[in-house]
Amino acid sequence: MFELSVESPARVRGAFSLAPGMHAVVGASGAGKTSLFRLIAGLDRSPKLTTHWEGKTIDTIPTHLRSTAYVPQRPSLIPHRTIAQQVEWVAADQCGSWTQWIDILGLRLHWLRYPGELSGGEQQRAALLRALAADRAILLLDEALSQIDPPHRLTIYRQLKSMLAPGRILLFSTHHWNEAETFAEAALFIDHGEISGPMKMLDVAPVNSEMAAIMGYIGSIPTTQGFLLIHPRMISLDTLSEEEFVIPGKGRQQRISPTAAAYRFEPSGSDAGCLIWTGTPSPGKEDFDSITVCRPIFASFPFESIENN
Amino acid sequence: MKRSAIFFSAFVLALLFVPVLILLLHARSVPELLKSASSIRAIEVTLTSGVVALAIDICLGMPLAWVLARVLRPRWGRIWATLLVIPLLMPPLVLGLVLAYVVGPASPFGSLVSLLNTFPGLVIAQVYESLPFFVLTAWGYLSAIPTTLEEDVWVLGKNPWRAFWFVTWPIARAGFAVAGAMAWARIVGAFGAPIIVAYHPSALPVAIWIKLEELGLPSALGLAVWLVIVTLPLPVWLNWRFSRVRIER
Numbered sequence: 001m002f003e004l005s006v007e008s009p010a011r012v013r014g015a016f017s018l019a020p021g022m023h024a025v026v027g028a029s030g031a032g033k034t035s036l037f038r039l040i041a042g043l044d045r046s047p048k049l050t051t052h053w054e055g056k057t058i059d060t061i062p063t064h065l066r067s068t069a070y071v072p073q074r075p076s077l078i079p080h081r082t083i084a085q086q087v088e089w090v091a092a093d094q095c096g097s098w099t100q101w102i103d104i105l106g107l108r109l110h111w112l113r114y115p116g117e118l119s120g121g122e123q124q125r126a127a128l129l130r131a132l133a134a135d136r137a138i139l140l141l142d143e144a145l146s147q148i149d150p151p152h153r154l155t156i157y158r159q160l161k162s163m164l165a166p167g168r169i170l171l172f173s174t175h176h177w178n179e180a181e182t183f184a185e186a187a188l189f190i191d192h193g194e195i196s197g198p199m200k201m202l203d204v205a206p207v208n209s210e211m212a213a214i215m216g217y218i219g220s221i222p223t224t225q226g227f228l229l230i231h232p233r234m235i236s237l238d239t240l241s242e243e244e245f246v247i248p249g250k251g252r253q254q255r256i257s258p259t260a261a262a263y264r265f266e267p268s269g270s271d272a273g274c275l276i277w278t279g280t281p282s283p284g285k286e287d288f289d290s291i292t293v294c295r296p297i298f299a300s301f302p303f304e305s306i307e308n309n
Numbered sequence: 310m311k312r313s314a315i316f317f318s319a320f321v322l323a324l325l326f327v328p329v330l331i332l333l334l335h336a337r338s339v340p341e342l343l344k345s346a347s348s349i350r351a352i353e354v355t356l357t358s359g360v361v362a363l364a365i366d367i368c369l370g371m372p373l374a375w376v377l378a379r380v381l382r383p384r385w386g387r388i389w390a391t392l393l394v395i396p397l398l399m400p401p402l403v404l405g406l407v408l409a410y411v412v413g414p415a416s417p418f419g420s421l422v423s424l425l426n427t428f429p430g431l432v433i434a435q436v437y438e439s440l441p442f443f444v445l446t447a448w449g450y451l452s453a454i455p456t457t458l459e460e461d462v463w464v465l466g467k468n469p470w471r472a473f474w475f476v477t478w479p480i481a482r483a484g485f486a487v488a489g490a491m492a493w494a495r496i497v498g499a500f501g502a503p504i505i506v507a508y509h510p511s512a513l514p515v516a517i518w519i520k521l522e523e524l525g526l527p528s529a530l531g532l533a534v535w536l537v538i539v540t541l542p543l544p545v546w547l548n549w550r551f552s553r554v555r556i557e558r
Contacts, residue, residue, distance in 0.1 A: 041464045063463040064472075070464035078458065078476050089475060090465050134465035 002138060002169055003052040004039070006195075010046035011035040014195025016188060018169055022161050023198060024180035025173040026214055027190035033173040034073065036190065037142045040171075041070040053138070069136035071144035076127050077115035083126045084111050091133035098133040104159050105129050106152075120147040128156070141172040157183045177215050189214075209303045218305045219275045221247060221267055226298035232277040235263075236292045237285050245293040252287055265291055273304055329537075331530075338531030339538075348532060351516035355539055358428060358512055359496045362435035366492045369436075370443040371485060377444070378451035386452075390445075397441035401501025404437055409505045424506075431507035438502050439495035443488045450484020483551035490544035497540045513539065 005015035012032040025033050038044040040051065042063040051058050053067055078086050091098060102108055105125040115123050124147050131139060145153045157172075161183050164170055171188075174180055180187050186198035191210045199205075206212035212220075212229060220227040228245060236244075237251075251265035261281040265288075266274040275291075282288075342348040377389055396404070410416055412424035412433060424430035458480075459472045467475070500514035508515060513536040521529035 043460055043464065063460075064466050064468045068464065069466070072457075072461065074457075076457070076461040078462070080479050081475070090462070090467065093466065131465060136466065 001052075001054060002040075003050075005050045006039060006046060007048035010039065010044075010049060012039070012190065012193045012195055016195060016198055018171065018186070018188075018198060020167050020169055021185040022164055022170045022172070022183055024184035024187045025171060025190060026175065026177065026180050026187050026211075027173070028175060028210060028214065031190040031210075032193040032195075033190055034142055035193070036188075036195065037070060037072075037140045037171075037173065040138070040140060041068045042066050043070070067137040068140055069131040069134040069138070070140040071127050071131045071142060073143040073146060075115065075120075075123055077123055077130070079115055082112050082114055083107060083118075083129075087126070087130045087133050090130050091135070094133065094135035098129070098135065101129050101132050105156065121149065121152075124148055125156075137167070138169045138171065141170070143173050143175075145172075146174075153179075154182075175214065205297055206299065206303075209301055212299070212303045213305065217303055218277050219273065220299065220303040222302065223298070226300055227302050228293060229297045229299050229303060230275060230293060231297075232263075232279050234293050234295060234297075235277070235279070236294055237282045237288050238292065245296045246290055247293065248290045250287075250289060251291060253282060253285065255281055276305075332534050332537060335527070335530040336534055338528065339534050342528075342531050342535060347511075347516065348535070351511055351513050351532070352535060352539060354428075354431070354510045355497055355513040355536075358431050358435060358510075359493065359539075362432045362439065362496045363489065363493055365432070365436050366440050366443045366496075367485070367489060370440055370447060370488065370492070374444050374447035374451055374485075374488070377448045378454075379456065390448075393441050393445055396437070397445065401438055401499070402505070405434060405502035405505035408434055408437060408502055412506065426507055426509045428507075428510055431503055431510060431512060434502035434506040435496045435499045435512075438499040439492040442495050443492040446488035446491050447484050450487065451481055453484075454480050486547045486551040490547040494540060494544050497536065 001017055001019060003015075003017040007013050012035050025036065027033050035044070039046065039049060042058075042061065049059065058066060077083070081089070087098075102111065105128060107122070107126055107129055110118055110122055110126065115126065118126065124145055128141070128144055131141075131144075145156060148156065157179060160170060172179075172184075181201060184201055186200050187204060188195055188197040189199070189207070189211050190196075191208060196207055196211075204215075206215055206217065206229065215231070217229050217231050220229050222228075223245070228247075247267050248269070249265055249267040251263065253261045253263045256262050256278070259280065260278055263277050263279055264274060265276075377386065381389065408430075409425060411418060412430055413419045414423045414425070419425070424433065454477060458476050459469065462472045462476055463469065497512070498514060499512070500518070503512055504515050504518065511519060513532065517529050517532045517536065520532050
C-alpha cells in the first residue's frame with residue numbers, strides 16, 4: 001500500500017492511497033502529472049508532503065534508496081553509454097529477471113547501440129527496459145510510452161500488466177483515456193494540480209468537466225434529474241429497454257469509412273449545443289429524429305465538448 | 310559574402326600567427342641555449358613548479374567548480390562568479406605585491422618563514438595567477454551538463470557518487486581537461502606575480518626578462534622559443550583530445 005498526502009505550496013494537492021496493481025494517472029497536459037511523479041520518486045520535496053510505503057514513512061529517504069523506479073516522459077537514457085552498458089549497469093545490483101524484456105520490447109538489434117542512434121520510440125522502449133532492470137516495487141511511467149506506435153504500445157501495456165509481480169505497483173500517466181480504461185484497475189485524476197481518486201475503473205464517473213472531456217464525453221443535456229452526460233458509447237438510434245433516456249431532436253449521419261460514420265444531432269427544446277461524434281454506421285438511418293441514451297449518468301455540472309463550441 | 314568572410318578570417322588568423330613565425334626565425338639559437346646552465350635551470354624550474362602548481366589547481370579547483378555548478382542554488386551563482394572574477398582580473402603585478410607582503414618578512418606569517426625567492430613562493434604566485442581560470446572554465450563546462458542526467462539514474466537506485474562516475478565524469482573530464490590546459494598556460498606564462506615573489510629561482514618568463522635586460526632582444530627571443538616549446542604541447546593536445554564534447558541527447 002502506498003499513501004501520499006500533499007498540500008500547498010507543492011504544485012499538486014490532495015491525498016490518496018494505492019493498493020498493489022496497475023493504476024493510471026489521468027489529466028490534461030500541464031495538470032501536474034509529472035509533479036506528482038517527482039514527489040513520489042523523491043526528486044522534489046515539499047514541507048506539506050507525507051508519503052508512506054507499506055506502513056512506513058519514506059519522506060526522508062533519498063531518491064536512490066526508495067522503492068521507486070521512475071521513467072520520465074523526456075529522453076532519459078545516458079547519451080554516451082550503449083543500451084547494453086547502461087541497462088546492465090542498472091541491473092548489476094538487482095537479482096530480478098529482466099532479460100526476457102529485451103525481446104518483448106524488441107531491443108535485441110539495438111542492444112549495442114547508443115541512444116542517439118535510436119528513434120524516439122526505441123529510446124522510450126530502452127528507457128522502460130532500464131527501469132524494469134532496476135527491479136523496484138513501485139514503477140512510475142510518466143507518459144513513458146508516448147512515442148511508441150499504438151499497436152506496440154498496447155502490447156507493451158498488456159505485457160506489463162500480465163507480468164506485474166504480486167504486491168507491486170505500476171503507476172502510469174496518460175492522456176489517452178482508453179489506455180487507462182483498458183489496463184488500469186483504478187485511476188487518479190489530476191486537474192489543475194488537484195488530485196482526486198483513486199476511482200475503481202468499474203464505477204468511474206466524471207466529477208468535473210475536465211474529467212468528462214478526457215473520458216470522451218461529448219456533451220450534456222439538462223434534465224429534471226441533473227445534467228445528462230452523453231458519451232458516444234451510450235447512444236443508440238433504436239429504443240432498447242426501459243433503463244433508457246430518449247431525447248428528441250434532429251440528427252444526421254454520414255459514412256466516413258467502411259466501419260465508421262460521423263453523427264450530428266441537435267436536441268430540440270433545449271439550448272444545449274449540437275452533439276457531434278463518430279460511431280459505427282447505422283444502415284437506413286441517414287436522418288433520425290431522436291437518440292436513446294443507455295445507462296444514463298447524471299452530473300451536477302453542465303458539460304460541453306470543446307469540439308462542439 | 311561567404312568568400313569575403315573566409316578571406317577576412319584567414320587575414321585575422323595570419324595576423325595572429327605572425328608572432329609564431331617570428332619566433333621560428335629565432336629557432337637557430339635554441340640548441341645553443343642548452344649550453345647555458347642558467348637556461349637549463351630556468352626550464353627545469355618552470356616544469357617542476359608548473360607541475361606542482363597545476364596539481365594544486367586541480368586539487369582545489371575541481372571540488373570548488375563542482376560545488377559551484379551542482380550544490381549551490383543558481384541564483385547564488387552570480388555572486389560567486391563575481392567573487393571569482395575579481396582575482397582573475399586583478400593585475401598580476403598587484404597580486405605579486407600583495408603576495409610578497411603576505412609571504413615576505415613584513416607580515417606575521419612571513420616573519421616566521423619567509424617564502425620570498427623560494428620554490429614554494431614561486432608555486433604560490435603561479436597558483437594565484439592560474440586558479441581562477443581553472444575554476445571558471447571547469448564551472449562553465451559543468452554547468453552545461455544537465456542535472457537531469459544524474460537524476461534519471463538516481464531514480465533507478467544508483468547513489469549520487471556512482472551516478473557521477475558512470476554518467477557525469479565521462480562528460481565532465483573534458484571540461485576539467487580544458488580547464489587544466491588553460492591553467493597550465495597561465496602557470497608557465499606567469500610573470501607579474503613571480504617577478505616580485507620569486508625572482509629566484511627564476512622560471513622561464515622571469516629568466517627571459519633577465520636575458521632581455523642583460524644580453525638584449527635576440528638572446529631573449531631564443532629563450533622565448535623554449536618557453537613556447539615547454540608551454541604549448543599540453544594545452545594543444547588537451548584541446549585537440551577533448552574539444553568535441555557531446556551532451557545533447
